[in-house]
Amino acid sequence: MALFILRRLGSAVGVIIALTVVVFILQKISHTDPVHALLGPGASQAAIHAESVKLGLNKPLLSQFFHYLDGLVHGNLGISYRTRRPVAADLVEFLPATAELALVALVMAIGLGALFGLLSVRGGIAARIFRVVMLLGASTPGYLVAFAGLVFLYNSLHILPATGEASPGGQFQTGFVIADNLLAGQLGGAWDGLVHAILPAFSIALVPAVSIGRVFKSSLEGTLRSDYVRTARAKGLSERRVVAFHAIRNSVGPALTMTGLQLGLMFAGVAVIEEIFAWPGIGYYTAQAIPVSDFPAISGVTLVLGAGYVLINALVDIAQSLADPRIKL
Amino acid sequence: MAITGIYQSGQVSGGRLSAKVSEVVAQNSKASLAAALLPVAVTLVALLVPVIAPYSPLVPAGPAFVPPGHSGFLLGTDSVGRDELSRVLYGMRASWFSALAVIASGLAIGVTVGAVAAVAGGWVDALLMRITDVFLSLPGPVLAIAVVAALGPGLVHTLIGVGIVWWPFYARIVRGEIRALAARPHLEAAKMSGVGPVRRTLRHLLPGTLPALVVTASLDIGNLVLTLAGLSFLGLGAPAPAPELGAMSARNLTFLLQDYWTAVAPGAGIVVLALVGNLAGDGLRNLMKDR
Numbered sequence: 001m002a003l004f005i006l007r008r009l010g011s012a013v014g015v016i017i018a019l020t021v022v023v024f025i026l027q028k029i030s031h032t033d034p035v036h037a038l039l040g041p042g043a044s045q046a047a048i049h050a051e052s053v054k055l056g057l058n059k060p061l062l063s064q065f066f067h068y069l070d071g072l073v074h075g076n077l078g079i080s081y082r083t084r085r086p087v088a089a090d091l092v093e094f095l096p097a098t099a100e101l102a103l104v105a106l107v108m109a110i111g112l113g114a115l116f117g118l119l120s121v122r123g124g125i126a127a128r129i130f131r132v133v134m135l136l137g138a139s140t141p142g143y144l145v146a147f148a149g150l151v152f153l154y155n156s157l158h159i160l161p162a163t164g165e166a167s168p169g170g171q172f173q174t175g176f177v178i179a180d181n182l183l184a185g186q187l188g189g190a191w192d193g194l195v196h197a198i199l200p201a202f203s204i205a206l207v208p209a210v211s212i213g214r215v216f217k218s219s220l221e222g223t224l225r226s227d228y229v230r231t232a233r234a235k236g237l238s239e240r241r242v243v244a245f246h247a248i249r250n251s252v253g254p255a256l257t258m259t260g261l262q263l264g265l266m267f268a269g270v271a272v273i274e275e276i277f278a279w280p281g282i283g284y285y286t287a288q289a290i291p292v293s294d295f296p297a298i299s300g301v302t303l304v305l306g307a308g309y310v311l312i313n314a315l316v317d318i319a320q321s322l323a324d325p326r327i328k329l
Numbered sequence: 330m331a332i333t334g335i336y337q338s339g340q341v342s343g344g345r346l347s348a349k350v351s352e353v354v355a356q357n358s359k360a361s362l363a364a365a366l367l368p369v370a371v372t373l374v375a376l377l378v379p380v381i382a383p384y385s386p387l388v389p390a391g392p393a394f395v396p397p398g399h400s401g402f403l404l405g406t407d408s409v410g411r412d413e414l415s416r417v418l419y420g421m422r423a424s425w426f427s428a429l430a431v432i433a434s435g436l437a438i439g440v441t442v443g444a445v446a447a448v449a450g451g452w453v454d455a456l457l458m459r460i461t462d463v464f465l466s467l468p469g470p471v472l473a474i475a476v477v478a479a480l481g482p483g484l485v486h487t488l489i490g491v492g493i494v495w496w497p498f499y500a501r502i503v504r505g506e507i508r509a510l511a512a513r514p515h516l517e518a519a520k521m522s523g524v525g526p527v528r529r530t531l532r533h534l535l536p537g538t539l540p541a542l543v544v545t546a547s548l549d550i551g552n553l554v555l556t557l558a559g560l561s562f563l564g565l566g567a568p569a570p571a572p573e574l575g576a577m578s579a580r581n582l583t584f585l586l587q588d589y590w591t592a593v594a595p596g597a598g599i600v601v602l603a604l605v606g607n608l609a610g611d612g613l614r615n616l617m618k619d620r
Contacts, residue, residue: 011462018463022472026479135611139551139603141558143578144596147585151593155586207555264468268559271474275563276582286474291564295478302475309468 005318012314019306020072023299024065032293037081078296082289087300091282096176097165098270098281104197108205109212110259116213121220138210142269146203146276153199160199163278167192200277204269208262216255223247253320260316264309364612367605375422384412386419386572394588405590407581413590417598420574424602427488428553432546434492439499447507448530461497469494470556477565484567487560502545506538544614550606558599574598
């Protein structure tokens with residue numbers, strides 16, 4: 001077991017190193033010249049030369065890479081062309097809001113996915129309706145869901161707020177609005193944060209929920225055909241008990257793997273949704289960086305999210321093999 | 330379900346039951362076949378868009394913000410009076426062909442990598458599959474955004490960016506299928522009768538990977554349409570006046586609460602394309618399962 005965990009973490013580290021190579025190469029072929037971007041168009045020849053030397057751009061490529069790697073290890077992700085601040089500092093500021101939104105979205109995706117899976121495995125009218133719902137869910141871009149929510153729930157019915165992660169005057173220390181307020185015992189503030197998160201989180205969660213539901217359904221179907229389930233039925237348990245106490249436990253594995261994978265696929269959606277709802281997270285930060293070609297910001301986001309995704313999936317694998325020792329990936 | 334119903338109602342005797350069963354199966358596979366052919370129909374329509382579209386997608390055709398269904402504008406007009414229907418049609422055409430282009434490039438890279446790895450074996454296989462694993466274990470959309478940001482915005486760059494992250498899964502499938510096929514008797518027979526490795530791969534191995542590839546690729550269309558729309562929404566696609574569905578929704582977000590159609594109609598176009606992709610994928614999978 002220890003060996004498996006070590007191997008899995010080792011391969012995760014390998015992938016992260018490969019990611020830094022990819023990002024470094026992208027930085028080299030990037031169409032914006034870092035010296036120009038930092039100094040502006042009117043810089044003198046001498047200033048350009050001085051800045052190139054300072055950035056180490058006159059050195060051979062391989063030593064530039066090691067210099068870059070050395071910076072990464074010390075938390076240096078470069079300077080954003082747009083905010084003129086260290087990218088690392090920007091990310092620390094924007095990451096919590098995204099983490100909170102992603103967490104709410106993840107809970108929704110898992111809940112909806114479980115619902116889709118359980119209801120569509122039962123057969124009958126409900127299953128047919130849910131098949132159509134899932135097909136539509138898998139075919140609708142998150143922003144269209146957000147639009148519908150804004151038009152109906154915000155504009156017509158005034159149930160949900162339109163932008164931001166808290167009402168004006170909301171009290172919170174970091175970007176974790178819900179967590180901060182809960183820790184401070186401010187239930188009202190936490191509720192306000194949750195209400196702000198509902199619509200964006202749902203818009204992000206729908207497509208992953210369908211994927212999770214599909215995988216969960218097919219793995220449930222497989223489990224329900226197995227011998228031990230037949231035994232459970234034969235001893236007279238109700239179908240509900242069979243599913244709830246015997247089948248679900250052995251069917252969540254693939255759904256869990258799918259959930260880990262969906263986390264990575266969610267990000268393009270997160271950026272779009274954060275842009276729509278002016279949600280102050282890294283998706284919003286990325287969306288602002290794209291039009292001005294702020295490559296250091298984008299490469300910082302890529303590295304942090306990529307590394308986080310790789311580690312989360314390694315942890316999902318390890319958790320799975322701890323839960324079911326037969327699994328060796 | 331339907332079959333037991335027929336049987337219980339006693340309308341069908343034993344002999345006609347089997348006829349009923351094959352009829353139900355035939356109906357199912359007819360529906361699957363129809364679904365599987367949808368992409369062909371959409372491709373034809375997409376080719377004909379310049380003929381079908383009532384107005385130019387770029388030049389104003391009437392007053393701004395005409396609501397849908399008024400003065401001959403089926404989907405209304407946008408903020409500068411361009412016909413929304415024509416823009417959505419052209420946008421759908423661009424989205425559709427973009428998705429197909431990415432699938433084609435993904436298949437080209439994936440099939441090459443997978444086939445070379447499976448046939449060569451040894452260190453070549455190990456190296457190629459390690460690279461594939463690295464790409465598989467990175468978050469695709471994030472990497473695609475970084476690639477496009479490095480190359481600069483634009484439709485071609487977006488297609489390259491997404492294409493770079495869209496092949497590893499195909500490579501995996503091709504390698505797996507080929508290794509399974511290579512152990513089959515007809516391959517041994519081909520080998521013994523002196524067919525060379527290249528010809529063996531092209532004539533005897535690759536055709537066998539086709540069913541799995543076709544199903545996976547068609548299931549991917551819907552996913553790709555959504556991914557590309559997301560990137561276009563973020564401003565990574567073609568520049569301003571081009572009718573691109575994601576970008577149209579993004580730019581008309583400002584008008585969402587007053588003139589909803591300008592932002593919603595392009596999104597509906599995406600839903601149609603993604604639905605076609607998903608239906609076709611499910612249909613093809615059913616057809617392959619029946620065989």
